[in-house]
Amino acid sequence: MIDLYDPTTIREADSMAIGKFKVPGIVLMENAGLEASLCVQRLFPQAERFLILAGPGNNGGDGYVMARHFAIRGLLPIVLLAGAPEKIKGDALQNLEILKEMSTPIRITEEMTVEEITSLMSESHVVIDCLLGTGSKGSPQGEIRRIIELLEGRNNIVSIDIPSGINAETGEVYSPCVASVATITMLAMKTGLAAMPAAAKAGKIEIVSIGVPPHEVLPSLPCATLWEEEDAIATLPERKLDLHKGGRGTLLVVGGSEHYRGAPLLSALGALKSGCGVVIVASTDDVCREGISFLPEAVFHPMKRENPQDLLCWSERGTAAVVGPGLGRDSHGASLFECIWNEWRHPLLVDGDGIFWLNELKSYLKKRNDVIITPHEGEAARLLGLTAKDVASSRLYAAKELARQWGCVVLKGHGTVIDTISRTVIIREGGPELSVPGSGDILSGVIGTFLAQQISLLDSASLGVWIHGKAGQFLAERKGIDGILAREIAMGIPSVLCSLREKEKTKH
Ligand SMILES: NC(=O)C1=CN([C@@H]2O[C@H](COP(=O)(O)OP(=O)(O)OC[C@H]3O[C@@H](n4cnc5c(N)ncnc54)[C@H](O)[C@@H]3O)[C@@H](O)[C@H]2O)[C@@H](O)CC1
Ligand SMILES: [K+]
Incomplete structure (x- = not known):
């Protein structure tokens, strides 16, 4: 049985990790990004060039941490900031500032032509979707929408936490929506990743740690379960010999x-x-x-x-x-x-x-x-x-x-x-x-x-x-x-x- 949680419960678990267990948010993001970068390498051991598409929230923050860890390992990450870089704040901003001090290329998609963006997508071994996570609402808008549309038909996309463009609670799929070969999700599986039609967009699902034991921060009763x-x-009726x-x-x-x-x-x-x-x-x-x-x-x-x-x-x-x-x-x-x-x-x-x-x-x-x-x-x-x-x-x-x-x-x-x-x-x-x-x-x-x-x-x-x-x-x-x-x-x-x-x- 795989336990499933909705985004509200996951947010509460994140808050509990920060409040009750005193793990700073930036440490959770560090763990999430590091684990996700290792997971991408396990899935694509030959890959060297990674294009990280980062949105303005903490999902983008996970992407900056991933880029740093790829760079530490001598790999070649490029980060594209999609949608209102001035909105980036908190832990995500701090990780972006760290990355800016390094030589990893960082560009703003609004300043790039379609050809520049699509050729970077084609040249990369893996495109990493850190555009929208569990904090997203409704169908993708603005610059994020434009970037998701450019991803259509690509078969080398890995989504972080959820494919951008799904509703992580209900399993709804908005238009446009990223279709990934794999989704690396943090802490626990989200209900929307198991429910159709969104499940069909997620590809293979991997769960990675954010550095706190899930059972310490998640409620004992999940929001839903995926049967295995x-x-x-365990549910089969008993069969006695004298049946x-x-x-x-x-x-x-x-x-x-x-x-x-x-x-x-x-x-x-x-x-x-x-x-x-x-x-x-x-x-x-x-x-x-x-x-x-x-x-x-x-x-x-x-x-x-x-x-x-x-x-x-x-x-x-x-x-x-x-x-x-x-x-x-x-x-x-x-x-x-x-x-x-x-x-x-x-x-x-x-x-x-x-x-x-x-x-x-x-x-x-x-x-x-x-x-x-x-x-x-x-x-x-x-x-x-x-x-x-x-x-x-x-x-x-x-x-x-x-x-x-x-x-x-x-x-x-x-x-x-x-x-x-x-x-x-x-x-x-x-x-x-x-x-x-x-x-x-x-x-x-x-x-x-x-x-x-x-x-x-x-x-x-x-x-x-x-x-x-x-x-x-x-x-x-x-x-x-x-x-x-x-x-x-x-x-x-x-x-x-x-x-x-x-x-x-x-x-x-
Ligand atoms: N402590 C934490 O809360 C942790 C969060 N993590 C990551 O943080 C994510 C959640 O981060 P956030 O709550 O910042 O939310 P998101 O990163 O999902 O996105 C919120 C941002 O996207 C914009 N946005 C929302 N809906 C949109 C739409 N339909 N079209 C265009 N833009 C839209 C909002 O204006 C906001 O700036 C998780 O999915 C996970 O990847 C991980 O780093 C683990 C720790
Ligand atoms: K995502």
């Missing part, structure tokens, strides 16, 4: 309609391939009849769509339910959804058409605190009254807002965000191979399986998304990212689980 394999291993299929959970899947017959079957397949004990597919007569040959391991309950209460006969045996895959948008779909939402007494996952009905019927629904909703960006946008573009540009914010309304949300898409108001998890496993029809149905079954085994909402959602993503990744490695069928993702899940269990054994 060890988290999936009975009831111990693997009993999941009710409610969905399917005239035109969407496959969705509940794929959800059930996802559940069975994730180790669910009993899966009951409650659907139309047709789906149940045809479903038996597709998935004989499932139990089928042909629904009386005019009498949704009939489904509640599974309340005794069932331990969780998924409602929505292919449910349909006719009045039967509405009454089935309303019945399950208001009367099902076990944890519930709402996906697909269930999310449509959640939005339509919200004023008729009882308050529940045991529900996971799994919208993609378009569905999230409808729930929030925003556009899909708004949601895509600020996924962390959208997930938090949905969690405020519904308790636990899985905002699907690359860099899935899971939010329960008090906790935020980001999962980066999986890629474009997962954007295929039925992939979300499989995911609903995977998460439903863990919910049915009494794992918490947050852990069920995180484990389900991680495993689904990893199964996609394994497939992509063997078959590429095009032409994957949703059922192949499900078929890959046992190998993912097996590899997690193997690693679990070696840990004990």
Whole structure:
């Protein structure tokens, strides 16, 4: 698990290092710049010529320290001051004054032609982006904007702390924005570096010390966490030797309609391939009849769509339910959804058409605190009254807002965000191979399986998304990212689980 912190928390940690631990700010900057310069050399051992683009704040200050340390090592740094050099103050100014006494070239970009700047960019082995850091606000303006535009298309940029032009809190990407091959970030990882779309601008991320132990200055609870394999291993349900299929959970899947017959079957397949004990597919007569040959391991309950209460006969045996895959948008779909939402007494996952009905019927629904909703960006946008573009540009914010309304949300898409108001998890496993029809149905079954085994909402959602993503990744490695069928993702899940269990054994 990688802990993530927003810029406000990082600023408070810097203040604590200065105030409580009495480490002067200029010493923090010295450590940050020295460590960052060493890190750049580890990443580019052959590089000799470094172009340091420095903005007016302390991010620029880190750059002057880096330039000095490159010069000490006999390398060739050049510093370009971008944007209002008269604004430079404090620790950054002091480091600039030191550098001015040395022979390192320092130039002001406003006094240079585009050709001069771009040829320096091309001649350098590494361009170092110290334009904007965690103190930046909104889209880059003025001279900094012009310089970022000149960086477009270069593949030798390393950003310091964050790529200039991202929002380090929300993961938003402004225009223009630096796209880096690596980002060297100070003290701890920023939330915006892990969240899409900004994560795609950061490249490889390295964390360097500012000379104080992070746990001494950062709060014990991070603002968000980035899940890793060890988290999936730690969350796996226990498997005793005398395990009975009831111990693997009993999941009710409610969905399917005239035109969407496959969705509940794929959800059930996802559940069975994730180790669910009993899966009951409650659907139309047709789906149940045809479903038996597709998935004989499932139990089928042909629904009386005019009498949704009939489904509640599974309340005794069932331990969780998924409602929505292919449910349909006719009045039967509405009454089935309303019945399950208001009367099902076990944890519930709402996906697909269930999310449509959640939005339509919200004023008729009882308050529940045991529900996971799994919208993609378009569905999230409808729930929030925003556009899909708004949601895509600020996924962390959208997930938090949905969690405020519904308790636990899985905002699907690359860099899935899971939010329960008090906790935020980001999962980066999986890629474009997962954007295929039925992939979300499989995911609903995977998460439903863990919910049915009494794992918490947050852990069920995180484990389900991680495993689904990893199964996609394994497939992509063997078959590429095009032409994957949703059922192949499900078929890959046992190998993912097996590899997690193997690693679990070696840990004990
Ligand atoms: N003690 C500390 O606080 C430490 C800070 N460090 C560095 O300091 C950075 C934060 O420094 P600052 O708070 O000075 O902030 P920044 O260096 O991020 O930038 C603030 C400056 O940029 C200008 N600016 C803000 N938004 C802009 C925009 N959209 N377009 C153009 N100009 C804009 C502001 O006028 C201000 O002068 C960190 O990212 C890190 O690199 C490190 O040196 C470690 C220690
Ligand atoms: K930067």
